[in-house]
Amino acid sequence: MTRATVRGAAAMLAIAALVSTLLTLQQTPAGAIGGNLSPALHTRVMSDGLTLPWDLAFIDDGAILFTERPGRLKVRFRDGRVMRVDADLRDLFARGESGLLGLELHPDFATNRRFYTCQGHTGPQIQVIGWTLSADATSATRFADPLVGGIPLVTGRHGGCRVRFGPDDNLWIATGDAAKSSTPQSLASLGGKVLRVDPDTGAGVADNPFANSANRNARLIYSYGHRNLQGLDLRPGTDEMWTVEHGPSRDDEINRIVAGGNYGWDPGPGYNEGVPMTDLAAFPNAVEAQWSTGSPTLAMSGGTWITGRHWGPLQDTFAVASLKNRSLRFFDFTAEGEFLAMEIGDELSGTFGRLRTPVMAPNGLLYVTTSNGSNDRIIEIAPTGAPRGSLDSVRAVDGRVRAAGWAIDPNRTGVIPVRVVIDGEFLTKKRSGRRRPDVGRAFPDYGARHGFVAWFDVPKGTHEVCIEAVDVGKRRQGPVRLGCRTITV
Structure with missing residues (x-):
């Protein structure tokens, strides 16, 4: 710059x-x-x-x-x-x-x-x-x-x-x-x-x-x-x-x-x-x-x-x-x-x-x-260093909520943690270690294990579900929001 x-x-x-x-x-x-x-x-x-x-x-x-x-x-x-x-x-x-x-x-x-x-x-x-x-x-x-x-x-x-x-x-x-x-x-x-x-x-x-x-x-x-x-x-x-x-x-x-x-x-x-x-x-x-x-x-x-x-x-x-x-x-x-x-x-x-x-x-x-x-x-x-990814789907299944997507850190090939945020409040943390061949094809240097699936419970009603990732090398800058979706349970 x-x-x-x-x-x-x-x-x-x-x-x-x-x-x-x-x-x-x-x-x-x-x-x-x-x-x-x-x-x-x-x-x-x-x-x-x-x-x-x-x-x-x-x-x-x-x-x-x-x-x-x-x-x-x-x-x-x-x-x-x-x-x-x-x-x-x-x-x-x-x-x-x-x-x-x-x-x-x-x-x-x-x-x-x-x-x-x-x-x-x-x-x-x-x-x-x-x-x-x-x-x-x-x-x-x-x-x-x-x-x-x-x-x-x-x-x-x-x-x-x-x-x-x-x-x-x-x-x-x-x-x-x-x-x-x-x-x-x-x-x-x-x-x-x-x-x-x-x-x-x-x-x-x-x-x-x-x-x-x-x-x-x-x-x-x-x-x-x-x-x-x-x-x-x-x-x-x-x-x-x-x-x-x-x-x-x-x-x-x-x-x-x-x-x-x-x-x-x-x-x-x-x-x-x-x-x-x-x-x-x-x-x-x-x-x-x-x-x-x-x-x-x-x-x-x-x-x-x-x-x-x-x-x-x-x-x-x-x-x-x-x-x-x-x-x-x-x-x-x-x-x-x-x-x-x-x-x-x-x-x-x-x-x-x-x-x-x-x-x-x-x-x-x-x-x-x-x-x-x-x-x-x-x-x-x-x-450089900003995690990338997507919240691909959020759906209700048998009274629970399933969120799925992918996340990578451009500066490291390993899996990275993702945060699940509901209505602006942190709920749980998952790791992006599931197979995603489409991600592997798009980013051949990073392999295919960068998907995640998170299951959780929320009260009945309409909720905003967001996924965030933290750049391991820049924790003080806070999480990066990868996507949000609205769901009614």
């Missing part, structure tokens, strides 16, 4: 020179803390041979649902099979930067099987579509067609588009300005905005900043004055949505979104891309970025917050992928949003080409998609 630290008010002024130094000299600049303060990253290719995988989400039994921008919805199953989901995408507009883009599961996906995509439509326009996935994940049908429509699109340029649920179970939508001069500052347009809508109806939320506007589009808007939003994620433990945004020739931005905020992008007549990303001369009250690249840009794309003590100093950082710079960066911010430090994952820099979207998995590992146009991949990233 390459680490650079800039503190206090000087952070925003010094960042351009800092990034340039890191990229060209690869040495510790003045004012930086040198040394490898974070864990090395272990990478594993989960799927390859893909075409522009844009976003992903984790569904049943460790399966991954993902979009490919040219117009394919796919599932990677736990055994490594990748299958196309049968979904009606005949109205897809896949041209330029547009196509099948953002993807997000409904918070109650386990019961209602609903998910959402942000995608180009032959209008042309960008639409958010609501889908229902079949129980076997082989087909999807539309239940909201569209949930939100009329997001501007002209040639396919600056189509955004990311969708994520917020702390209030409302759906947030990050859009691009369609490279149209009038859209970012117009409250009548859905382009260049962060929207917040009801996931069932697509209507604006009652306390949105422009909820009382006579204009329907304005009622959906949470913030405006954006150029081309690419990343969107909720900061854990807060109600803050953070975004990643493409700049023109300078100033890719990381922003913390505030209600009614104007983020200052206004290219004016002729779409003048020489104006500042946050034009304080034109908009003195514009919201300034929490971090920006300066010049040149990195073509930063998706972003996600890193969670879990097994990530060490990288815990609670904001991981951002970049296309042009082909790197994964971890940004450290204070609770108040002040930038503290940035680390570059050297293990990924240039190794896999252009990086599009990082997403945290339920098992505490990080998954990243590439965007090279051919033989693209989904990559699993773990801090």
Whole structure:
């Protein structure tokens, strides 16, 4: 890991020179803390041979649902099979930067099987579509067609588009300005905005900043004055949505979104891309970025917050992928949003080409998609030493509960202990010593005895069952959660 630290008010002024130094000299600049303060990253290719995988989400039994921008919805199953989901995408507009883009599961996906995509439509326009996935994940049908429509699109340029649920179970939508001069500052347009809508109806939320506007589009808007939003994620433990945004020739931005905020992008007549990303001369009250690249840009794309003590100093950082710079960066911010430090994952820099979207998995590992146009991949990233595994099944049998799965420690070939946690409370400990030939095939260096089965009793009712593993070499960092499931007894 390459680490650079800039503190206090000087952070925003010094960042351009800092990034340039890191990229060209690869040495510790003045004012930086040198040394490898974070864990090395272990990478594993989960799927390859893909075409522009844009976003992903984790569904049943460790399966991954993902979009490919040219117009394919796919599932990677736990055994490594990748299958196309049968979904009606005949109205897809896949041209330029547009196509099948953002993807997000409904918070109650386990019961209602609903998910959402942000995608180009032959209008042309960008639409958010609501889908229902079949129980076997082989087909999807539309239940909201569209949930939100009329997001501007002209040639396919600056189509955004990311969708994520917020702390209030409302759906947030990050859009691009369609490279149209009038859209970012117009409250009548859905382009260049962060929207917040009801996931069932697509209507604006009652306390949105422009909820009382006579204009329907304005009622959906949470913030405006954006150029081309690419990343969107909720900061854990807060109600803050953070975004990643493409700049023109300078100033890719990381922003913390505030209600009614104007983020200052206004290219004016002729779409003048020489104006500042946050034009304080034109908009003195514009919201300034929490971090920006300066010049040149990195073509930063998706972003996600890193969670879990097994990530060490990288815990609670904001991981951002970049296309042009082909790197994964971890940004450290204070609770108040002040930038503290940035680390570059050297293990990924240039190794896999252009990086599009990082997403945290339920098992505490990080998954990243590439965007090279051919033989693209989904990559699993773990801090070295972090146990890996899965809670594959939990079921009631004759009044008792049976939980089964697998666990390994990347740094040792032997079996490791796993902890069974019920409703947040430790219940018992087992060892991962049962035969699992599928695990042996996936990890040939570790053998096949890494499965576990745990039997236990719980009171009648609905319970959350979780499995954790402890990295023997890093006990002080606490257990790593490998998976959770809900069961009714």
